[in-house]
Amino acid sequence: MGGMRSKLTTLRWRNGILYLLDQRSLPLRKKFVRCRTYADVAKAIKEMTVRGAPAIGVAAAYGLALAAKSSRRYGKAKQLEVVRKAARVLASTRPTAVNLFWGIERVMKKIEEAAGGNESLYKVALNEANKMFNEDIEANRRLGRYGASLLPERCIVMTYCNAGALATVGYGTALGVIRAAVEDKKRVTVLVPETRPKLQGSRLTAYELEVEGIDYRVITDNMAAFVMSKGMVDYVIVGADRVLARTGHAINKIGTLNLAVLAKHFNIPFYVAAPLSSFDFKSDVEEVVIEERSEEEVLSVNGRPISPKNARALNPAFDITPPELITAVITEFGIYSPKELISLSERQ
Ligand code: MRU
Numbered sequence: 001m002g003g004m005r006s007k008l009t010t011l012r013w014r015n016g017i018l019y020l021l022d023q024r025s026l027p028l029r030k031k032f033v034r035c036r037t038y039a040d041v042a043k044a045i046k047e048m049t050v051r052g053a054p055a056i057g058v059a060a061a062y063g064l065a066l067a068a069k070s071s072r073r074y075g076k077a078k079q080l081e082v083v084r085k086a087a088r089v090l091a092s093t094r095p096t097a098v099n100l101f102w103g104i105e106r107v108m109k110k111i112e113e114a115a116g117g118n119e120s121l122y123k124v125a126l127n128e129a130n131k132m133f134n135e136d137i138e139a140n141r142r143l144g145r146y147g148a149s150l151l152p153e154r155c156i157v158m159t160y161c162n163a164g165a166l167a168t169v170g171y172g173t174a175l176g177v178i179r180a181a182v183e184d185k186k187r188v189t190v191l192v193p194e195t196r197p198k199l200q201g202s203r204l205t206a207y208e209l210e211v212e213g214i215d216y217r218v219i220t221d222n223m224a225a226f227v228m229s230k231g232m233v234d235y236v237i238v239g240a241d242r243v244l245a246r247t248g249h250a251i252n253k254i255g256t257l258n259l260a261v262l263a264k265h266f267n268i269p270f271y272v273a274a275p276l277s278s279f280d281f282k283s284d285v286e287e288v289v290i291e292e293r294s295e296e297e298v299l300s301v302n303g304r305p306i307s308p309k310n311a312r313a314l315n316p317a318f319d320i321t322p323p324e325l326i327t328a329v330i331t332e333f334g335i336y337s338p339k340e341l342i343s344l345s346e347r348q
Contacts, residue, residue, distance in 0.1 A: 007211050008165040010055050011062070013130070016069060018062045020050045023166060027207035038067040038086040045093040045100070048198065052167020053241040053278050054136050057099030060090045061129035064107045068122040080115050083108075083125070095289040096251060096318045097241035098280045103132060132277075136169040139275040140176040142332040147177030147237065147273055148184055150335070155234040158191040158224065161253035162204035163239025163273065173239040173273040175208060177330060182214055190216040191233060193224055195253060197297040197315065221255055228266040236263045237330075240274040241318055242288060245281045245345060248323030248338025250274070251288055254316055260325035272321070273330040281345050291317040 012019045018035040024047070025031060033049050035041045041063030044050050050059045067086030071079040087104050094100060107128045114124040151157070157178060161167075164175030171179060181188050190209055195201035202218045209216040219227060227233055236259050242251040250256070250272045263270040280288075298313035300306055307313070323338030333347055 008170070008208060010166050010169060011050060011059055013062055018059065018066065020044050020059065021166070022049050023051055023204060024049055026203055035063070035066065037070060038063040038090060041066065042089050042093050045090070051200070052162060053097035053099040053239070054168040054173070054275065055166070056094065056097055057103030057277055058129065058132050058136055058169050060100050061103040061107045061132050063090050064104065064111070065122060065125040065129050068111065068125045072120070072122055076115060076121070079121055080111070083111055083121065094291055096291045097278070099277050102277050106132065133169050136275070136277065137171055139277070139332040140168055140171040140173055143173060143273055143275055143330055144171060144176035144180030146335055147271065147330040148180035148186070150271070151181045151186055151188065151235065154187045156189045156191060156232060158193070158233045158236045158259065159205060160193055160201065160238045160256050160259055161195045162200040162208070164205055164208040166204050166208060167239060172208070173275065174237045175205065177237055177273050178214065179212065182212070188214065190214060191227060192216050192218045193221045193255065194218060195255060196221055200253065224259055225262050228262055228268060233268055235269050235271065237271045237273055240272050240278050243272065243274050243279050243329060243341065244283060244285060244288070245279050245341040247285060248326065248341055249285050250321045250326060250329070251318050252321065254319050257319040257321050260321045264325050269327040270325060271328055271330055272326055275332050276344060276347060279341070279344065281342070281348065285320060288320065293317050
């Protein structure tokens with residue numbers, strides 16, 4: 001496909017090793033972490049070396065390939081046991097983004113199907129992971145084209161967290177829409193809330209926009225209402241860790257709901273950009289587990305305490321935006337109102 005390629009590599013498979021761009025050290029340092037075993041991948045997901053829903057889904061798929069590779073010398077039955085255990089470990093790393101479970105299920109289905117035959121389980125797993133890798137970029141490009149059609153020649157878009165190339169295999173979802181609009185020569189300025197406590201906005205989204213030469217301003221999270229009230233925001237476009245197709249709820253980084261409520265108040269269109277790999281066609285909203293991360297993330301910045309020694313904190317990592325606050329969901333199959341999402345189940 002033509003068009004501007006993202007200059008960022010989130011994950012790369014070379015000679016039987018998964019390399020992950022270490023997102024913890026961005027934007028100050030660009031280094032890769034080598035994963036030689038599925039346990040390395042599980043650790044990287046848990047510690048957010050790799051993060052963002054589509055990126056962790058594909059990383060977990062390669063994790064299963066690594067498990068199949070390391071157990072090649074055993075008989076099929078033992079190898080299957082190792083890979084099933086890897087699937088359980090990888091699935092326990094983070095609970096909210098549905099892509100993780102989608103990625104694991106997809107590879108496990110292929111492995112279980114191949115278990116009775118002569119094909120190498122390693123090859124089967126690796127093929128599926130490679131397929132998911134390519135499909136992710138392709139889906140984001142298509143989604144980006146649909147989203148760009150919504151934007152005028154000149155506009156200011158507020159995004160949230162990081163839903164760019166770094167949160168996916170490449171190109172990005174919410175940032176993919178912005179990339180596609182810029183490819184069309186539209187003049188887009190991006191407002192980037194920092195996204196406390198992990199600062200994915202100021203560390204990762206700002207970094208991506210800088211690398212791509214797209215105009216942006218970082219704001220602290222608590223500036224959103226004021227800049228909206230001043231007419232400085234034309235659209236809000238965010239990604240999603242899970243979209244509930246049955247009800248139209250979108251689960252995304254904590255703070256997304258704040259922006260959705262504000263956008264409604266100020267009459268600003270609020271779009272969720274998400275590929276089908278982030279869709280959950282089964283669950284109801286009460287069934288979704290919202291990840292609780294460590295108190296320390298809230299009580300410190302860059303490892304330095306910013307609160308009294310005995311301070312306690314809450315740290316839910318995601319929130320749930322209800323369908324009535326969402327103007328539309330941008331997917332690789334087109335733009336849907338939250339109530340129409342279930343019709344996408346036939347595309348799965
Ligand atoms: O906790 P993270 O950084 O993995 O959360 C990521 C987000 O919330 C992203 O905005 C979301 O995954 C969309 S990714 C295209």
